[in-house]
Amino acid sequence: MASGTALIYDEEMTSHKLLWNDPICDIEVPERLSFSYEQLKCYHLVERCVCVPAREGSEEEILLVHSSEHLEVAKSTQTMNEEELKRVSGNYDAFFFHPSTYRCARIAVGAGLQLVDSVMSGKVCNGMALVRPPGHHSQRNAANGFCLFNNVAIAAEYAKRKYGLQRILIVDWDVHHGQGTQYIFEEDPSVLYFSWHRYEHQEFWPSLKESDYDAVGLGRGKGSNINLPWNKVGMGNSDYLAAFFHVLLPVAFEFDPELVLVSSGYDSGIGDPEGQMNATPDVFAHLTHFLMQLANGKLCVILEGGYHLKSLSESVCMTVKTLLGDPVPQITGEMAPCLSAIESIQNVRAAHKPYWKCLMYEDTSFLQNLSTKSHLLEKVNTNPSTEHESKITNKDEMVKVERFLELHMKNILFPVPPIKTAATIESEASAHLLPLSVRVVKEMDMNEVKALVSAFYADLVKEDETLLSLGSMLAVLDKILTKQVCNGIAESPTASVSVAVALRHSVRFGFQRVLCIFVGDMEIIPNTEDGRILMIHICEKQQSEKTNSKHYISLNWKEVRFTFIRSLVYVRMHRFEENFSSCYFSSSRRQSHSVKRVRRR
Numbered sequence: 001m002a003s004g005t006a007l008i009y010d011e012e013m014t015s016h017k018l019l020w021n022d023p024i025c026d027i028e029v030p031e032r033l034s035f036s037y038e039q040l041k042c043y044h045l046v047e048r049c050v051c052v053p054a055r056e057g058s059e060e061e062i063l064l065v066h067s068s069e070h071l072e073v074a075k076s077t078q079t080m081n082e083e084e085l086k087r088v089s090g091n092y093d094a095f096f097f098h099p100s101t102y103r104c105a106r107i108a109v110g111a112g113l114q115l116v117d118s119v120m121s122g123k124v125c126n127g128m129a130l131v132r133p134p135g136h137h138s139q140r141n142a143a144n145g146f147c148l149f150n151n152v153a154i155a156a157e158y159a160k161r162k163y164g165l166q167r168i169l170i171v172d173w174d175v176h177h178g179q180g181t182q183y184i185f186e187e188d189p190s191v192l193y194f195s196w197h198r199y200e201h202q203e204f205w206p207s208l209k210e211s212d213y214d215a216v217g218l219g220r221g222k223g224s225n226i227n228l229p230w231n232k233v234g235m236g237n238s239d240y241l242a243a244f245f246h247v248l249l250p251v252a253f254e255f256d257p258e259l260v261l262v263s264s265g266y267d268s269g270i271g272d273p274e275g276q277m278n279a280t281p282d283v284f285a286h287l288t289h290f291l292m293q294l295a296n297g298k299l300c301v302i303l304e305g306g307y308h309l310k311s312l313s314e315s316v317c318m319t320v321k322t323l324l325g326d327p328v329p330q331i332t333g334e335m336a337p338c339l340s341a342i343e344s345i346q347n348v349r350a351a352h353k354p355y356w357k358c359l360m361y362e363d364t365s366f367l368q369n370l371s372t373k374s375h376l377l378e379k380v381n382t383n384p385s386t387e388h389e390s391k392i393t394n395k396d397e398m399v400k401v402e403r404f405l406e407l408h409m410k411n412i413l414f415p416v417p418p419i420k421t422a423a424t425i426e427s428e429a430s431a432h433l434l435p436l437s438v439r440v441v442k443e444m445d446m447n448e449v450k451a452l453v454s455a456f457y458a459d460l461v462k463e464d465e466t467l468l469s470l471g472s473m474l475a476v477l478d479k480i481l482t483k484q485v486c487n488g489i490a491e492s493p494t495a496s497v498s499v500a501v502a503l504r505h506s507v508r509f510g511f512q513r514v515l516c517i518f519v520g521d522m523e524i525i526p527n528t529e530d531g532r533i534l535m536i537h538i539c540e541k542q543q544s545e546k547t548n549s550k551h552y553i554s555l556n557w558k559e560v561r562f563t564f565i566r567s568l569v570y571v572r573m574h575r576f577e578e579n580f581s582s583c584y585f586s587s588s589r590r591q592s593h594s595v596k597r598v599r600r601r
Ligand SMILES: CC(O)(O)CCCCCNCCCN
Pocket: 024, 094, 134, 135, 136, 137, 145, 146, 174, 175, 176, 205, 265, 267, 304, 305, 306
């Protein structure tokens, strides 16, 4: 398995710039690249990457996707004066030429191809190319939306031909629909294109009917084009994660790509004037991390949009940090997706039901009685994530976002409590084997355990033998409940009793919502009646007849995939205001595990 992360950046691409007044294009500035690169240096991330030089894409490589007419027009602009540049630019929707644009665009193409070669040759495992002008709006015969050549589409076509790839996934998390990429591959089943984008029922640019969820691909390509339209602004981390859990990841795992390319636009992040969304930079660490599980980690991230310099550069850093293998930060904030996001997710799942096994049991009956463009949601649904973050409209709002990001990123990078793990161990001798971040805790004193059990848990603990094992669990749990560590691990020969005691202990300690995932057979099903415990039980045989609580879900582990559990957990979880920690219990004898996440008061 290859290792290492490539970073491709060439200052030459900062020479393309707008020479005249154009309020539509004036956000696509050279500083987008230099600011991001500086931030990467500031976090010492550049030095950890394998710096791969960019190169000019050849005319032949550009012709893999574009017409020769388009290439000739682009080439001819190199010697034009400002007036001619302005005239030619006017032939396109939202595009501007500079005398250096053609050269910059060729370098942007070449950077993407260098990245593909570095990954496919095994020189690195993954990487990122910081390029401009961007690419995903440009089409076979036209520039469009700041894009001249479609960098990612050319990279996909190049990878197919040079490496004989049969399945390439393109994930486009830019806030605009990459219609250029869609047009290029919509009849090609070997390229699965996924895009989410601000849409607002076709109100938002480029305002195309074919950007909606029912554009599933054409002919043999049916099912290989997935559009997830956001019909409201203010979408946040929970909406993006739900889109991955319920749309992209199930299909991507089924597609099983040999290479993953990302049209990585960060205008879907908080503070961006175009996107007006609320997702914070750390969400891109999670999105990147999920995609690293595909294609044996062969992941090429190529920059598209992103116009709030601070938000853009922090998101770029979160992406590269994750590509390098750093742990992803704790998810914070709203956990449940908003109604509008759920509607879009359901619509696109229904549209793709005929093409993907993971969707074949989808219940699409809702489509009959719910207009698919339900404006009912406009009235009732104020997206919760817009409440706490203002919409970015003008300069002082931009500064407000800067301030928010300063504080937010500090919490992300230096969380409290630090990611520390508590563990109890059999012998002091093995203590030195544990990594420094693990805090060894002494088992709880047996008299203390007895007093606790007789007072509150006598109905759960039948044999004295169990008392012994409770000591280590309670010691670890106490460190978590009192915020001294973030998570912990304890071993127990009687996992289900330990879990039952731990759950009741956590609720007694004042937690309002506790999630428990228990793998294996469970002698006693803990009481979830008070609604403060959500129990997900993965077991051999359904045990739901033992309890009819809606907070107890039992799944047969033969059918369940992790992504499904993750999405189930997210869908069922309510609002969590603060961080929550987790304990991990395992029984050495029966290997039945349970992971419990406790929420802070
Ligand atoms: C790479 C990218 O997707 O970020 C480019 C976005 C272009 C936005 C053009 N807006 C035009 C608005 C016209 N009323």
